[in-house]
Amino acid sequence: MSATLGDQQRQPGPSGPLELAQAVPLAAWRLSRVLLHVLVAYVRSYLVWPKLDEQGWHDETARWSSKLLTILGIELSVQGQARPGAKLVVSNHVSWLDIVAINSVVPSRFVSKAEVGQWPLVGRLVTAAGTLYLVRERRRDAMRVLGLMSKAMREGHTLAVFPEGTTGDGHGVMHFHANLLQAAIDAPAPVQPVVLRYSDPQHAVSPIAAYVGDTTLMQSLWWIVTARGLRVHAHILPLQTVAHADRRALADLLQAQLSDSLHLQNH
Template sequence: MRRGWRYTRLALHLLQGVLTTALVFPWLSLPRRGRLRQRWSKGLLALLGFRMRVDGVELARPALLIANHVSWVDIFAINALSPSAFVSKADVRQWPVIGWLAAMNETVFLQRGSRGHARIINEEIAARMAAGRHVALFPEGTTTDGSHVQHFHAALLQPAINAGQPVQPLAVCYRTPDGAFTRAAAYDGDLSFMDSLSAITAAPCIEVHLTVLPALPTTAANRRDIAHAAHAAIAARVAPEMLAAAERAAA
């Protein structure tokens, strides 16, 4: 019964989001759109049974937010923290409904392998940050089950360097109420969206922990050093055992 009730509420919430985006957003300023997106994201997390826990330092503004990637839920957790323009792969734009919603919510679509397009995208990201807004991306380029952090693609950090804006790491963890690791929210491997949604709705409660880590200046560092520092900071919160093993191997 709990799962059926959540599916019903989810459908109604999605319908509300589509109607708001189509009928209300065209008349609103970007800041007001952001506040509605933040409220809608908080509502989505609540109806799916998530509790949000935030700790760490204050968010820098503007900044390029970078996080480890576990689930499609990550996007709404970050938007609940601060309305952000996300960087996404270009083919998402072609997805029915989702692509349109993403485009209407400031998503920047990245076409990999095209230097000319990358330059345009970098300028678009820099313009958003120059306007005082957050831009968010997942530098792993894929998802994990949340137990580890994969390699960060440093090239994705170049827009922040070009704009002279800081990079702020966010550590994303999913836990049970007693603090144990759970992969219930994971969207990795061969899991379909419905598989992931089914696991989430079957769980009594999942806590999504967001740790805001100190912002990294970009004015006197190259992108590889920034990516390494951000990876180490996030891994220390998500998978401290993995980080310690890597440090022992390096020594």
């Protein structure tokens, strides 16, 4: 799908001169506040974050993430409650916003590609938040990351992964890859499924948030900062134990649970 075709099908952004005239000031206002919010976090990552205990880090992460959603004009709706303590959060993947949404309700350490750590400003924040980096070019690096994940969960941390391995359009849940789920089995630590859905006043499943196809980061950011009424729904499903689990069977079970929940929300 080309970016042009995608724009024609989805049309998530302004579509006329009047809308554009209204959207530009809104986008400028939101983006300036986002930049300030990130800069404050950058300073705090050196001066404050290293002094925080586990609960302090959780509170800081949830507060910062919730405020970022507010700055972007995104409302957060939460159903269910996560269990405290060590666990592996497993979620469907729609957008780069997913990390912010999850951290607003279940502060977690994420697994990310190594390149993210090199991004200006954001890379520092992601690293300081305890992100575990996977070097995809190294065939055996997944084993190293699995060991770090298991160790972190044994130490009481919450980690989060997106087993689909890529983003979808939000209408369904794609096949779950089982590899990273092995870390929960090895720890052992329970799995906390979280279903994410984005809606807007015109759509139960909003095309605005979906970061798919040939969509660029700048396009995605523009659609989001010019949107009105965007809402993210986080449905926290019951905790899933992993005792004596097979990772592939666990992946199939979790994928079915999230898919069924999303289907019910969409209808």
